[in-house]
Amino acid sequence: MYTLGIDIGGTKIAGAICDDDNKIISQWREPTPEDPDEINAVIVEMYRKSVELYGSVPRMGISAAGNVKEDRRTVTFSANIAQWIDYPLADRIEELTNHECKVIVENDANCAGWGEYILGTGRGSKNMVMLTVGTGLGGAIVINGKLYRGSFGMAAELGHLPMVSDGDFCGCGLRGCAERYTSGNALEHFAKSAVRRMPQKAKRLMELCDGDINTLEGKMVSQAAQEGDELGLYAFGKIGEWLGRTMAAIAAVLDPDLFVIGGGVVSVGDILLEPARYNYVRFLQAAAYREHAKVLAATAGGDAGMIGAADLARIEED
Ligand SMILES: [Zn+2]
DSSP: OOEEEEEEOSSEEEEEEEOTTSOEEEEEEEEOOSSHHHHHHHHHHHHHHHHHHHSOOOEEEEEESSEEOTTSSOEEEOSSOTTOSSBOHHHHHHHHTTTOSEEEEEEHHHHHHHHHHHHSTTTTOSSEEEEEESSSEEEEEEETTEEOOOSSSOTTOGGGOBOSTTOSBOTTSOBSBGGGTSSHHHHHHHHHHHHHHOGGGOHHHHHHTTTOGGGOOHHHHHHHHHTTOHHHHHHHHHHHHHHHHHHHHHHHHHOOSEEEEESGGGGGTHHHHHHHHHHHHHTSTTGGGSOOOEEEEOOSOTTHHHHHHHHHHHHOOO
8 A cells, every 4th residue: 555644844845655664655845835725735736646656545644743633633733834723634635635545644743753663763662752852852652562642642742841840931831841951952052051151161162153152053062062072062961961851750651661862963972862871860760670761863864754654644543
């Protein structure tokens, strides 16, 4: 069976036809329009091309940045697309494809986590938690080989675990969320504050941002840390520490065997993973008397979300 996977991102809509072995056999990419009707038109056009090439395409999985109801049909809220409030995305696409394609919609972090589970570092794990350290902190949970979605479709919002009482304000409206302390944004924040407090040690970071600390970006901090720069390493040590604490909090609930760390920031490898592992054990209950989950980098790549969405559509029960 050929299945269409669609990934609706903030800037582009990517689509891929996948075979039963989760191999991409054709793919497309278009800019993301703002209007929901225009987004639907892009998706339907990708479906039409798929049918033209491969005949029958009976299922489609859509990865969407937002909260998706437990029925996998309705987006309740999206930070990217303002008009997606209680928006029946699956119904719309099924109508536009004359009900010839069964559609499921799933949260983007869940799709990426599922892609990692079937194709990447997660293979063979029983209970896996994925944390995607991007601009924010995304989460996905696999329990006994199945994506865990919660009672209302809202599970695995791990970036919004309340870690600090009265802490920093988060984009979600709450305070002290994990992603305020472990994310690409947090990396920049820790690096900037270190430069301001220790300007005598900030030579390399100031070079990389051409002398304007306000323009310092995560990738510059990554470069400095990889060169062995003290403040760059300090900033990674801080987000690594908070990542470890966050994993320990998750382990108190789920006791997984594997944490997979994804997102652009993890390209520095052990510079992030070592402090994360160290602090995971440090904050883990009864650490000396239990097995410890592995903490490994993601390996499935940028198409994992799209392939994960297609696979979730394929295995969805009627
Ligand atoms: Zn939050």
